[in-house]
Amino acid sequence: MQIEAASQDVDLADATLIVGMMDGLEPLPGSEAEVSSLDSAMLAAVEFTGKAGQSAILPHPTAKAVVIVGVGDELNFESLRAASGTAIRSVKTERAVTLLSQVDIDEAGRAVVEGSMLGAYSFRTYKTDDESPVVESVELVGVDQDELGASIVVSEATNLARDWVNTPARDKSPETLAGLMATAATAAGMSVEIWDLARITDEDLGGVLGVAAGSDRDPRLVLLTYEPDQPVSHLALVGKGITFDTGGLSIKPHASMMDMKDDMSGAAITAAAAIAIARLGLSVKVTCITPLTDNAIGGDATRPGDVLRPKEGPSIEVLNTDAEGRLILADGLVLARGYEPDLIVDVATLTGAARVALGDSIAAVFGSDSETASLVLDAASRAGEEFWEMPLFKGYRKSIDSDVADIKNVSASRYGGAIVAALFLSEYAGDGLWAHIDVAGPARTRETVGELVKGASGVGVRTLVELARALTEDGWERPVSPSIPV
Ligand code: BES
Ligand code: MN
Numbered sequence: 001m002q003i004e005a006a007s008q009d010v011d012l013a014d015a016t017l018i019v020g021m022m023d024g025l026e027p028l029p030g031s032e033a034e035v036s037s038l039d040s041a042m043l044a045a046v047e048f049t050g051k052a053g054q055s056a057i058l059p060h061p062t063a064k065a066v067v068i069v070g071v072g073d074e075l076n077f078e079s080l081r082a083a084s085g086t087a088i089r090s091v092k093t094e095r096a097v098t099l100l101s102q103v104d105i106d107e108a109g110r111a112v113v114e115g116s117m118l119g120a121y122s123f124r125t126y127k128t129d130d131e132s133p134v135v136e137s138v139e140l141v142g143v144d145q146d147e148l149g150a151s152i153v154v155s156e157a158t159n160l161a162r163d164w165v166n167t168p169a170r171d172k173s174p175e176t177l178a179g180l181m182a183t184a185a186t187a188a189g190m191s192v193e194i195w196d197l198a199r200i201t202d203e204d205l206g207g208v209l210g211v212a213a214g215s216d217r218d219p220r221l222v223l224l225t226y227e228p229d230q231p232v233s234h235l236a237l238v239g240k241g242i243t244f245d246t247g248g249l250s251i252k253p254h255a256s257m258m259d260m261k262d263d264m265s266g267a268a269i270t271a272a273a274a275i276a277i278a279r280l281g282l283s284v285k286v287t288c289i290t291p292l293t294d295n296a297i298g299g300d301a302t303r304p305g306d307v308l309r310p311k312e313g314p315s316i317e318v319l320n321t322d323a324e325g326r327l328i329l330a331d332g333l334v335l336a337r338g339y340e341p342d343l344i345v346d347v348a349t350l351t352g353a354a355r356v357a358l359g360d361s362i363a364a365v366f367g368s369d370s371e372t373a374s375l376v377l378d379a380a381s382r383a384g385e386e387f388w389e390m391p392l393f394k395g396y397r398k399s400i401d402s403d404v405a406d407i408k409n410v411s412a413s414r415y416g417g418a419i420v421a422a423l424f425l426s427e428y429a430g431d432g433l434w435a436h437i438d439v440a441g442p443a444r445t446r447e448t449v450g451e452l453v454k455g456a457s458g459v460g461v462r463t464l465v466e467l468a469r470a471l472t473e474d475g476w477e478r479p480v481s482p483s484i485p486v
């Protein structure tokens with residue numbers, strides 16, 4: 001989709017005009033003139049009241065049509081973005097001109113770009129009939145060019161992550177997915193390394209090898225680097241890339257397995273965010289590490305009771321092969337530490353427990369210390385993504401003491417599962433600043449609403465880009481010694 005700036009007197013002849021109203025039929029600032037010319041009887045006839053999520057398509061004297069969208073009773077970045085998403089899906093012409101960007105709030109342009117590009121997203125690769133949104137270009141009235149450009153980059157990255165996650169597991173073997181990531185990263189000017197099975201073996205990535213042992217498809221590890229001139233700081237990203245999670249020999253029931261092509265969301269999100277950061281030219285060095293492997297049930301699959309040795313750190317007794325994400329992340333985190341970043345952030349669809357705790361809309365955040373968690377939470381809040389902090393409660397650590405190895409991959413109790421998983425990861429993340437984001441709930445959207453389209457959400461891409469922006473700020477200083485909460 002083409003997105004550009006437009007002037008007030010843009011030609012509307014073949015376009016759909018998008019205008020907005022608040023709940024109670026108050027026109028959106030910037031849409032007043034157009035809204036006042038709308039036929040109020042017609043609005044009443046389509047039961048349009050301005051509530052969030054409502055939209056109606058009406059005739060217009062000069063444009064092909066007008067789409068009016070409800071913003072609800074609060075006008076802010078999120079409500080404007082959601083309204084832009086709802087509006088764009090109602091457009092029946094190739095061209096749309098939106099007045100929503102004229103609203104006088106911070107980053108209105110960004111909200112409209114994100115809403116339009118993310119809301120019009122449609123994954124059609126496997127569809128025979130083309131029912132994708134017809135709109136091909138959106139013109140924003142009254143938008144700042146820089147804001148426009150940056151918002152497009154971030155929205156494209158989010159949709160790129162969505163494409164990867166939505167792709168069926170059959171068509172994204174570790175090899176294929178690594179290739180897709182490499183192509184996109186190379187185009188963004190990053191340096192790319194793909195480690196194959198031989199290299200992964202040489203590097204002693206015992207966690208990755210243990211998970212990959214059950215699959216006929218070999219694992220890969222993708223290493224993307226973006227190095228600007230004089231970076232202010234260095235961010236390492238680690239993403240869980242399970243290309244399909246059967247659960248392994250601790251096999252999942254069929255209903256839980258249906259969505260498991262999503263299990264490489266962390267890899268998709270971190271790689272897409274790194275690509276966006278590179279394209280934006282931010283002054284932060286980024287090292288992105290994504291181990292990619294199936295978790296399958298072949299004859300040589302890791303068995304419950306087997307012991308794995310990641311590159312460094314505690315040896316692991318695998319008691320449940322379905323807790324595989326932490327096994328590959330152990331290697332990923334150890335590798336990340338080796339590059340001596342200022343901050344490591346991992347993203348993973350790690351635990352059903354995080355989804356139980358926070359539901360389908362909110363990501364769980366854990367930090368090595370409260371400042372680091374706040375850095376991520378603040379970035380999420382600036383990006384308009386829902387993140388919530390969870391405690392890295394040390395009291396649960398002994399539940400993964402192993403009789404046989406240094407640590408086991410699951411505790412006997414399923415309670416507090418997201419915390420236990422985070423504690424497991426902390427064993428490999430080292431003593432530096434580290435945050436862990438569990439997106440098991442929000443990685444997939446279950447209902448199309450606002451800028452969210454049913455299927456992969458790409459949640460986290462925008463937060464990671466915001467985080468990188470924060471790390472470029474002069475005066476960003478690495479806290480001297482993180483205080484680990486108890
Ligand atoms: N990929 C799953 C977690 C998941 C669940 C993601 C639901 C998205 C939606 C992960 O590998 C897993 O299976 N975790 C287990 C851990 C348990 C065995 C300790 C889980 O959550 O059940
Ligand atoms: Mn699993």
Ligand code: ZN
Nearest residue numbers: 242245263325
């Ligand atoms: Zn998994």
